[in-house]
Amino acid sequence: MNDKTATAAERPKRTPTAASIKRRQRNQEIKRAAILDAALRTFSHYGLHGASLDQIAQEADVSKTNLLYYFSTKEELYVQVMQELLRVWLLPLSSFSEEQDPFEALGDYLRIKLEFSRDNPEESRLFCMEILQGAPLLLAELQQPLHDRVQAKVAVIQSWIDQGKLKPIEPYHLIFSIWATTQHYADFRVQIEAVAGRTLDDPGFFDETLSNLKTLLLESLRP
């Protein structure tokens, strides 16, 4: 009747084996990860607008066309980078609980955050940049989970205060202060280096920083 359907029906079908599907998916994942990694580095250094697809493609060692085969637009690539970032970002927030000793728990949290800043400066910078610009992409996804997790931490800190284990303070500001100080050492790295001549990569400076931050932020809370 209709030779379009006829040719379509005649066309021999190919059914890939389960093994080949898996192999292909695995290869795709590896390549996507490489591109995402290159994109993170490039975006965190030059920002969304400052980084070009050519640059990212070159950094990932693929052609621009190939990059666009895996991520169809620049925006999409950026969003995926940010989503992965957000996932990693919220991890350290899952630590302390009410039963722990507050000074041990908060000290650990401070250390984890500072280690995180030292080990993931790119993530830290990109996160900072995004928030600076009003978090056009992150905010919607960030708001709810962040708010909830912080709320939980606030409750824990408040309970420590109620039990008299901690001097009364507004828990929000303690959390903000921990974030602000630890991230500062990553994000303002060049300024720190200009003033102090050292960075967190120097183990001595890392220890000194951690110890000073513990003194400054936590000692004042002893009842």
Added chain:
Amino acid sequence: MNDKTATAAERPKRTPTAASIKRRQRNQEIKRAAILDAALRTFSHYGLHGASLDQIAQEADVSKTNLLYYFSTKEELYVQVMQELLRVWLLPLSSFSEEQDPFEALGDYLRIKLEFSRDNPEESRLFCMEILQGAPLLLAELQQPLHDRVQAKVAVIQSWIDQGKLKPIEPYHLIFSIWATTQHYADFRVQIEAVAGRTLDDPGFFDETLSNLKTLLLESLRP
């Protein structure tokens, strides 16, 4: 002999009066200031690459050509914005001295920095962005004056410690912590708002923040 020189010689000279020169300069200054202001707003929101000259020109209510009459390239405009920013930025660092009571002096400094963050969020954001990207433009000019001023503050804090007025601490980290926390409330405004629901523009939140930061950062230093 040469009609080029002849016509040049014949050309009547105009010698502007002192008053007209002054008037013209004054008008230029006003216009340049308006453009710089628009540029600050735009750059701080979208970054160097994210902000277009069209956008800035529109924000300043002049044509792009006219903007380029006053600042011959985008880079030049950006550099001038950053230079003005740097000047304003270093102002609060000129306050405390050895004779003052350390808690009063540091408390004042904390307040001044927090007020500055509240009143100049654009400057704060742009400064943050520039440092994040490695301060390609600012670093050379920032390094020396910043290092010197911080050095002076470090000396003052150290002398307070030596006099037993302050618990021993590495002065650098105290200064970094004050910067980090106060700037955080401006730069991470959207995050603060997402979590706490309020910003520094709310006077109640401002006072609460200042009081909490004073407790956190300064109480631990009482000998």
Added chain:
DNA sequence: TCTAAGTTAGACCATTTGGTCCAACTTAAC
């Protein structure tokens, strides 16, 4: 009034860049 000097804007240009198209190549089912 006449016109040099200063100012302004619209048209235009060249480059960058996000993204498309198509042809070639690789893989693996038949």
Added chain:
DNA sequence: GTTAAGTTGGACCAAATGGTCTAACTTAGA
């Protein structure tokens, strides 16, 4: 081997954008 499906890259396109050119307009000295 044959060929459908998946992958890759070079050529190309269209929009955005930094910057120039030119002509007109304004100001103010002569």
